[in-house]
Amino acid sequence: MALDPLLSPDDAQRLHESLLAIDYTTDAVLERIGEEGQAGLHRNISLPADLALTGGTSTMDALAAAIRLWLLQRPAPRSAIEGALPVDALLGAGILQAENDQGEGEQLVAGIDIRPYGSPDDGASGWLVSDLTPGFDHRPVTIGPDYVLGASPASTTLAQVTMRQPIGRALDLGTGCGIQSLHLARHATKVVATDLNPRALQLARLTMQLNGLDVDLREGSLYEPVTSEAFDLIVTNPPYVMSPPSPERLVYREGSFEGDGLVRAVISGARDHLTPGGTLQVLGNWAILRDQPWQGRLDAWAAPDCDFWVIERERLSTFEYIEMWLTDAGLHQSPQWEQKYREWVDYFDRLGIIGVGMGWLTLTRSERDNPERRYEEWPWAVEQPVGPAIGRTQQDLTTARLPRPDLLASTFTLADHIVEESTGAPGAAGPEHIVIRQNSGLRRAIDAGTALAAVLGACDGDLTLGAIINAVSQLLEVDAEDLTLELEPRLREAIRDGFLNRIDS
Numbered sequence: 493m494a495l496d497p498l499l500s501p502d503d504a505q506r507l508h509e510s511l512l513a514i515d516y517t518t519d520a521v522l523e524r525i526g527e528e529g530q531a532g533l534h535r536n537i538s539l540p541a542d543l544a545l546t547g548g549t550s551t552m553d554a555l556a557a558a559i560r561l562w563l564l565q566r567p568a569p570r571s572a573i574e575g576a577l578p579v580d581a582l583l584g585a586g587i588l589q590a591e592n593d594q595g596e597g598e599q600l601v602a603g604i605d606i607r608p609y610g611s612p613d614d615g616a617s618g619w620l621v622s623d624l625t626p627g628f629d630h631r632p633v634t635i636g637p638d639y640v641l642g643a644s645p646a647s648t649t650l651a652q653v654t655m656r657q658p659i660g661r662a663l664d665l666g667t668g669c670g671i672q673s674l675h676l677a678r679h680a681t682k683v684v685a686t687d688l689n690p691r692a693l694q695l696a697r698l699t700m701q702l703n704g705l706d707v708d709l710r711e712g713s714l715y716e717p718v719t720s721e722a723f724d725l726i727v728t729n730p731p732y733v734m735s736p737p738s739p740e741r742l743v744y745r746e747g748s749f750e751g752d753g754l755v756r757a758v759i760s761g762a763r764d765h766l767t768p769g770g771t772l773q774v775l776g777n778w779a780i781l782r783d784q785p786w787q788g789r790l791d792a793w794a795a796p797d798c799d800f801w802v803i804e805r806e807r808l809s810t811f812e813y814i815e816m817w818l819t820d821a822g823l824h825q826s827p828q829w830e831q832k833y834r835e836w837v838d839y840f841d842r843l844g845i846i847g848v849g850m851g852w853l854t855l856t857r858s859e860r861d862n863p864e865r866r867y868e869e870w871p872w873a874v875e876q877p878v879g880p881a882i883g884r885t886q887q888d889l890t891t892a893r894l895p896r897p898d899l900l901a902s903t904f905t906l907a908d909h910i911v912e913e914s915t916g917a918p919g920a921a922g923p924e925h926i927v928i929r930q931n932s933g934l935r936r937a938i939d940a941g942t943a944l945a946a947v948l949g950a951c952d953g954d955l956t957l958g959a960i961i962n963a964v965s966q967l968l969e970v971d972a973e974d975l976t977l978e979l980e981p982r983l984r985e986a987i988r989d990g991f992l993n994r995i996d997s
């Protein structure tokens with residue numbers, strides 16, 4: 493059931509203006525808390541930032557008070573923000589709460605987090621409204637089932653892998669505090685954001701108001717709120733944690749599905765909500781089952797006319813996984829730890845789960861006769877944001893699948909950030925290995941022989957691929973037809989993986 497907005501449009505507008513007026517922005521905040529303060533906050537410790545802010549004194553201006561309240565989760569005197577922020581409205585909404593007056597004037601604390609957000613990747617910036625970070629300063633905090641997560645490492649990763657071409661309609665499925673919508677609104681003309689949790693929508697509404705965004709917020713599970721609608725791009729990091737059924741389920745991280753059923757439902761339900769050529773991008777987890785290759789299991793989730801590309805970034809044992817999420821729920825060193833751990837082990841055992849894959853799933857309604865299916869384990873470092881590399885994949889795939897005459901008649905240039913590395917024994921006549929490496933995107937590398945390296949290196953937009961192979965065959969004194977047959981599959985791979993740009997003829 494929809495909850496009332498936290499603030500009226502007028503109060504939200506006043507808050508927006510006053511946050512700007514006191515300079516509660518990413519740059520100003522980072523400057524005020526300094527490098528040590530920032531490092532402390534990354535460790536969930538507030539004291540270094542507090543010392544930088546106030547030098548240990550109790551006098552503070554409105555910006556310092558806002559930082560104390562929301563970033564440091566420490567009390568601040570009402571007098572410091574009176575007149576600068578709409579205090580009564582914030583108190584009325586529970587965004588701030590009054591503490592007992594202990595003779596120092598009225599002290600306020602934050603009930604809901606408001607913090608500046610800025611992404612160096614695509615320039616998205618503004619403020620995010622969410623619940624307070626639990627476990628800050630090692631304070632034991634139990635979070636409620638309807639807890640609304642703020643910007644997390646998973647949110648940042650999803651934002652970085654998201655393709656950012658200009659599009660028409662985008663869906664932010666499971667919006668939480670609204671962070672993905674902030675990014676989507678920069679390149680989509682219409683953004684719909686959904687969530688099962690009414691509190692998430694209540695907080696996301698204020699995020700949108702503070703950022704002046706007209707995002708269509710809707711309540712409901714998965715694709716229910718968008719039954720007959722299609723999108724050019726759907727992004728989601730759904731509550732993918734696979735945990736035993738429990739009445740204390742945390743809606744921000746656990747669905748009510750068994751095992752990885754929720755991620756499966758997101759993938760298998762997407763086809764009918766994508767426009768032709770549209771893409772779903774998911775940050776998720778999936779089960780590794782005893783005696784069943786994960787690739788085949790996930791392949792069955794994708795509709796037959798869709799390309800499906802899964803990059804497994806990390807694989808955890810069931811024990812590592814359980815420990816990670818028990819700790820995330822604040823149960824580290826709690827008396828329930830072992831009992832919950834055992835229940836979780838039994839649950840995985842019953843479902844035959846022997847490990848958990850974590851990574852990025854991209855499904856595109858390509859409508860190809862022979863859709864591309866790609867399942868790779870890629871734990872290596874990538875150059876974030878990888879969104880641009882993922883965004884060019886459809887075009888690269890189409891080029892990589894050109895009939896041979898068209899491929900050979902095409903002209904290419906090397907993509908940006910490609911380098912050649914040669915290694916071998918010092919003093920040797922030639923290199924032992926020639927590696928062609930991307931210094932951007934997924935940072936893939938090709939272990940190329942002399943011929944492939946020569947062909948790739950000669951792609952400068954002048955000669956066709958066929959003419960380059962001919963020229964290289966003469967240099968190497970080999971048969972041109974044989975060399976073409978030898979290099980063709982590797983060149984198609986290089987094109988698919990974004991090493992070459994095709995010049996439109």
Ligand SMILES: C[S@@+](CC[C@H](N)C(=O)[O-])C[C@H]1O[C@@H](n2cnc3c(N)ncnc32)[C@H](O)[C@@H]1O
Binds near residue numbers: 648
């Ligand atoms: C991990 S949070 C991600 C929030 C946000 N998208 C981000 O990037 O940080 C998952 C979100 O999905 C929502 N959610 C949980 N179950 C859902 C469902 N069945 N349908 C839609 N949203 C759901 C949760 O309330 C939560 O806001």
